[in-house]
Amino acid sequence: MKTTKCGFWAAMIATTLNTQPVASQWTQTNGPFGEKINALAVAGNQVIAGTTGGVFVSTDHGVTWSGMNTGLSKKLFPVLNASAVLAAGDTVYVGGRFGGFFVSHDRCKTWIEPDSINDWPGSNTLARLGNRIFLGGDQSLFVSSNEGRSWDMSAIPQLAAVNALLVKDSLIFAGTLPGGLFVSADTGRTWADANNGLFPFPDVVIDVLSLGLEGNKLITGTLYGISVSTDNGGSWNPVAGAMYGVLVAAFCVQGSSVYAGTILPGGGGVFVSTDGGGSWTGAGLDGQNVNCIAAEDSTLIAGTDRGIFVSTDHGANWADELEGLFPPRVVALAPGSGRVYAGAGGFIFGSTDEGSSWAMCGSPYQTVNSLTAIGDTVIAGTNGDVFRSTDFGLTWTSGGLTHQNISALTEYGSNLVAANSQGAIYQSGNSGGTWTPIGTGMPSDSVTFIVAAPSVSGGSNIFAGAWGDGIYMSSDSGKTWLAMKTGFTSRYPTCLASIGSVLSAGSAGNGMFISTDNGSHWQTSSAGLADSNVTSIAVVGSYFLVGTNGGAFISSNSGSTWVKASDGLVDNHIASVALTGSTVFLGTQSKGIWKRSISDVTAIGSQKDELPMGFGLYQNYPNPFNPSTTIRYALSQRTEVTLAIFNILGQHVATLVNGEVDAGYHDVRFDGSALASGVYFYRLQAGSYVDTKQLVILR
Numbered sequence: 001m002k003t004t005k006c007g008f009w010a011a012m013i014a015t016t017l018n019t020q021p022v023a024s025q026w027t028q029t030n031g032p033f034g035e036k037i038n039a040l041a042v043a044g045n046q047v048i049a050g051t052t053g054g055v056f057v058s059t060d061h062g063v064t065w066s067g068m069n070t071g072l073s074k075k076l077f078p079v080l081n082a083s084a085v086l087a088a089g090d091t092v093y094v095g096g097r098f099g100g101f102f103v104s105h106d107r108c109k110t111w112i113e114p115d116s117i118n119d120w121p122g123s124n125t126l127a128r129l130g131n132r133i134f135l136g137g138d139q140s141l142f143v144s145s146n147e148g149r150s151w152d153m154s155a156i157p158q159l160a161a162v163n164a165l166l167v168k169d170s171l172i173f174a175g176t177l178p179g180g181l182f183v184s185a186d187t188g189r190t191w192a193d194a195n196n197g198l199f200p201f202p203d204v205v206i207d208v209l210s211l212g213l214e215g216n217k218l219i220t221g222t223l224y225g226i227s228v229s230t231d232n233g234g235s236w237n238p239v240a241g242a243m244y245g246v247l248v249a250a251f252c253v254q255g256s257s258v259y260a261g262t263i264l265p266g267g268g269g270v271f272v273s274t275d276g277g278g279s280w281t282g283a284g285l286d287g288q289n290v291n292c293i294a295a296e297d298s299t300l301i302a303g304t305d306r307g308i309f310v311s312t313d314h315g316a317n318w319a320d321e322l323e324g325l326f327p328p329r330v331v332a333l334a335p336g337s338g339r340v341y342a343g344a345g346g347f348i349f350g351s352t353d354e355g356s357s358w359a360m361c362g363s364p365y366q367t368v369n370s371l372t373a374i375g376d377t378v379i380a381g382t383n384g385d386v387f388r389s390t391d392f393g394l395t396w397t398s399g400g401l402t403h404q405n406i407s408a409l410t411e412y413g414s415n416l417v418a419a420n421s422q423g424a425i426y427q428s429g430n431s432g433g434t435w436t437p438i439g440t441g442m443p444s445d446s447v448t449f450i451v452a453a454p455s456v457s458g459g460s461n462i463f464a465g466a467w468g469d470g471i472y473m474s475s476d477s478g479k480t481w482l483a484m485k486t487g488f489t490s491r492y493p494t495c496l497a498s499i500g501s502v503l504s505a506g507s508a509g510n511g512m513f514i515s516t517d518n519g520s521h522w523q524t525s526s527a528g529l530a531d532s533n534v535t536s537i538a539v540v541g542s543y544f545l546v547g548t549n550g551g552a553f554i555s556s557n558s559g560s561t562w563v564k565a566s567d568g569l570v571d572n573h574i575a576s577v578a579l580t581g582s583t584v585f586l587g588t589q590s591k592g593i594w595k596r597s598i599s600d601v602t603a604i605g606s607q608k609d610e611l612p613m614g615f616g617l618y619q620n621y622p623n624p625f626n627p628s629t630t631i632r633y634a635l636s637q638r639t640e641v642t643l644a645i646f647n648i649l650g651q652h653v654a655t656l657v658n659g660e661v662d663a664g665y666h667d668v669r670f671d672g673s674a675l676a677s678g679v680y681f682y683r684l685q686a687g688s689y690v691d692t693k694q695l696v697i698l699r
Helices: 002-014 598-609
Strands: 037-043 046-051 054-058 082-088 091-096 101-104 123-129 132-137 141-144 161-168 171-177 180-184 208-214 217-222 225-229 247-254 257-263 269-273 290-296 299-304 307-311 330-336 339-344 347-351 359-362 368-374 377-382 386-389 406-412 415-420 425-428 436-438 447-454 460-466 470-474 493-499 502-507 512-515 534-540 543-548 551-555 574-580 583-588 593-597 628-635 639-647 652-661 664-671 678-686 689-697
Touching (some): 037 290, 037 299, 046 299, 054 082, 082 123, 082 132, 091 123, 132 161, 132 171, 171 208, 208 257, 217 247, 257 290, 257 299, 269 290, 330 377, 330 583, 339 368, 339 574, 339 583, 347 368, 377 406, 406 447, 406 460, 415 447, 447 493, 460 502, 470 493, 493 534, 493 543, 502 534, 502 543, 543 574, 543 598, 551 598, 583 598, 593 598, 628 639, 652 664, 652 678
Parallel strands (some): 037 082, 123 161, 208 247, 247 290, 330 368, 330 574, 368 406, 534 574
Antiparallel strands (some): 037 046, 046 054, 046 082, 082 091, 091 101, 123 132, 132 141, 161 171, 171 180, 208 217, 247 257, 290 299, 330 339, 339 347, 347 359, 377 386, 406 415, 415 425, 447 460, 460 470, 543 551, 574 583, 583 593, 628 664, 639 678, 678 689
């Protein structure tokens, strides 16, 4: 027995795989940079930033930052878009812009989700009063008395988006849209109107965006500027002068000074008041939209659309502190007229040299969801409208779909088609200048994509993904829609593309599907795909290329099997894919934009069509994994093959292949659900060829 085990271990140690060097790989482009900072909180010596790329923490007054995102993820989003942060001692609470509530009891090192609120509206603000946590969302206010394990809707008099929360002694104030300001004296069980004198027109009640407290004074920021109350919101005095008409996003207090972060169409800045909010002067960051601001001892920290800025001299000078902060999540890429455009956060970036350099084109001052370009015209779907630029993105005009979250855009013939997060479909015949509603039959779900594809019988169809309800198709230019879900077992479609009569569609959690009959029937097609969360797809020549939360994959056989195409990527969380000229671009979750030549990408896909030069066993992917992974091997000729799994003691635990196999590249899925966490080995014997590699199950 001992001799046998020693022989097994000797084989484990001695065997290695001789692989050919990779000729080329993905390379990172020079930008775009600057994470959008949504929220700031101070806890002891920590400054905590909630960003579009998760939670970051600084312990040196904002000079350097570290990502703290262990456990902080939601299905399609590998890192939560953290839009609200609350610190209470060693406990930190975070709310996600697109759902989710997380708690950390160890100063952000690890996160748990006590109760899934993925289907709830996004979080705008958090507060705590006693043992009750308040979460202000896009449609109402929710309250938990058990650390977020369960939630109840608080009885604010009207359904409203809650933008700001403030606790003062035993009172809690809620700033809303469109109801104005409310106050509760019984920990949120009942609420009273607190708008007396808050607005210049008695019959108009509008958005309260921010709340601050300086001594005994309450300060509000509204669409009409700043107002001050000295009687707990019983009456308000508007501040005239420079702050009238300024959109104030956040307040903070440092000593006897109050600082306000502002947002304006041309860029806001920081203002300061030394008399309790009665008068204000500029305090730097002119031209920057300041979403949040905090004070830690003698340091001011401002969160903007482009990262963190720090001042140690009361706002006289500001330094940008981006060390450790990721670039923004690149959610949309679009080629157009010798350029490629990228949507990241609230900005549009453009490159005229195939990604070697990027410049900010301009901004619609809304979070960008989707992009398309027609010649010199660029159209951006955002969380508040659809915008159009006719000067390569330098300036933007509204398309008239105000207060709508435009989640998808596509070209269809000579028209543009847009969809919003409630399933409404719109059409434009003048490159996005004006829009008209069309279509019946779509569910009231967020539309994840709209794609035109050729019909088997000629002409073309439009396909749309309904988040939570599968795939829909229109054969009459978007006028009517039919569900096309037979065999499509995922409720969460994310992307779709076509090559000839083959449709290939991705999903969140269920991998890839293909259809050859206009979407009437679907079948799974994820062989070789090491991650089931597919975010994006593009057609590269005759190949499909998909982005997933585990890297890029390419298929040379109409989506039947997939090959990993991620060499060189530092961040495998792919958010978008696009082609322009001779280059393929990948937009990532946290490391900007990467590029690779089309010829290199298609060469990876063609490996499937060429016979290997010899035998080989490849490293499994992903590794470590839970619960499944893919093992790839190569055969230069048909032969008897055994592929088996062994534990660290050399004991056989599973056989994956045992029989004669044709020449070629082969991918085998291994499910380790029945095995304990730990190190295992997989061994390939193909004729006289033997090789062994290590894999790790990590739960």
